[in-house]
Amino acid sequence: MSDTNSEFQWRSGLRQLGTAAEPQRDLWPSIQARIALAPRRSRWPKLVAAAGVLLSAGGAGVVAWHVHSGVEDAPEIASTALEWAQPENPKLAAAAQDLDNASAQLQQALEQHPDAVFLVGLLNRTNGQRMRLLQTPAASDDRQG
Amino acid sequence: MDGAALSMNLPLPEREASTDDAAALVRRASAGDVRAFERLYRDHVGRVYGAILRLVGMDRARAEELTQEAFVRAWQKLSSFRGESAFSTWLYRLGVNTALMDLRSRRDEANVDDAALEAAAGGEVPFCAAERGDLERAVAGLPPRARAVLVLHDVEGWKHEEISAELGMAVGSSKAQLHRARGLLRRALGGEA
Numbered sequence: 001m002s003d004t005n006s007e008f009q010w011r012s013g014l015r016q017l018g019t020a021a022e023p024q025r026d027l028w029p030s031i032q033a034r035i036a037l038a039p040r041r042s043r044w045p046k047l048v049a050a051a052g053v054l055l056s057a058g059g060a061g062v063v064a065w066h067v068h069s070g071v072e073d074a075p076e077i078a079s080t081a082l083e084w085a086q087p088e089n090p091k092l093a094a095a096a097q098d099l100d101n102a103s104a105q106l107q108q109a110l111e112q113h114p115d116a117v118f119l120v121g122l123l124n125r126t127n128g129q130r131m132r133l134l135q136t137p138a139a140s141d142d143r144q145g
Numbered sequence: 146m147d148g149a150a151l152s153m154n155l156p157l158p159e160r161e162a163s164t165d166d167a168a169a170l171v172r173r174a175s176a177g178d179v180r181a182f183e184r185l186y187r188d189h190v191g192r193v194y195g196a197i198l199r200l201v202g203m204d205r206a207r208a209e210e211l212t213q214e215a216f217v218r219a220w221q222k223l224s225s226f227r228g229e230s231a232f233s234t235w236l237y238r239l240g241v242n243t244a245l246m247d248l249r250s251r252r253d254e255a256n257v258d259d260a261a262l263e264a265a266a267g268g269e270v271p272f273c274a275a276e277r278g279d280l281e282r283a284v285a286g287l288p289p290r291a292r293a294v295l296v297l298h299d300v301e302g303w304k305h306e307e308i309s310a311e312l313g314m315a316v317g318s319s320k321a322q323l324h325r326a327r328g329l330l331r332r333a334l335g336g337e338a
């Protein structure tokens with residue numbers, strides 16, 4: 001048999017390997033147990049909440065945006081939240097935490113949509129708010145909006 | 146436990162879900178219906194497991210582990226499925242990605258010398274006809290990265306551009322790996338003939 005014919009058969013044989021195969025055991029019980037514990041992705045609602053926090057933190061103005069997620073198989077995302085110091089004023093700790101969460105969510109969203117310029121704007125504003133919290137003197141909390 | 150144990154004995158569905166059925170199942174599963182997701186699992190596990198099995202060199206235990214992982218990831222990401230491709234395609238790609246992520250996390254071949262690999266692949270061994278079992282064993286015996294490229298290209302029908310994107314390599318590297326993999330395969334099959 002010529003090399004050409006053998007190669008044809010060989011390639012054809014490889015293509016025929018691409019068939020479905022059944023696992024030797026039923027994997028569903030294990031999957032079912034794992035999905036009962038596995039949180040489902042809900043990035044965008046969190047992001048909307050993050051934007052809400054941003055707006056309520058004051059000074060951000062009116063931001064209206066719509067999210068269109070075209071990514072169907074996004075890779076796992078790593079937490080990339082910045083590490084900020086706590087504000088001097090303890091009454092601002094909760095707001096600081098909210099802004100940190102918002103910042104982390106925005107950074108994760110940016111990893112999924114690196115071309116989304118509006119996310120960069122939101123992230124900059126969030127970090128700006130967080131920076132201002134740090135710079136707020138402990139005695140000036142009454143002036144916070 | 147009883148539900149899980151019972152479901153182990155459930156027969157596989159007699160037919161593939163129609164497109165409409167599949168869309169309805171995806172919607173229900175996306176809304177949290179575990180039974181709908183189980184139906185999707187049973188309809189699609191063969192294709193996903195088959196692809197993963199070939200990518201991991203016919204290591205059944207590893208393939209089962211990665212198939213479970215793929216379906217858990219599918220459950221978590223179902224809300225991001227927009228129907229821009231068929232659900233079966235989305236799931237299949239997710240399964241392949243899961244196997245490739247595992248491959249990328251293993252650096253067994255990082256220190257393999259390219260020249261040694263090239264020499265091992267050879268180029269003088271003629272093609273030999275091979276039975277399916279011989280082919281499967283020969284493919285399974287390839288180094289993981291070369292095997293992944295050969296399986297994706299010659300078995301699954303992917304293009305080099307797709308392979309290089311998924312494996313994080315240049316298109317030229319994908320072509321070189323395929324050349325090596327075919328050489329190694331030819332040598333393995335030639336040795337058995």
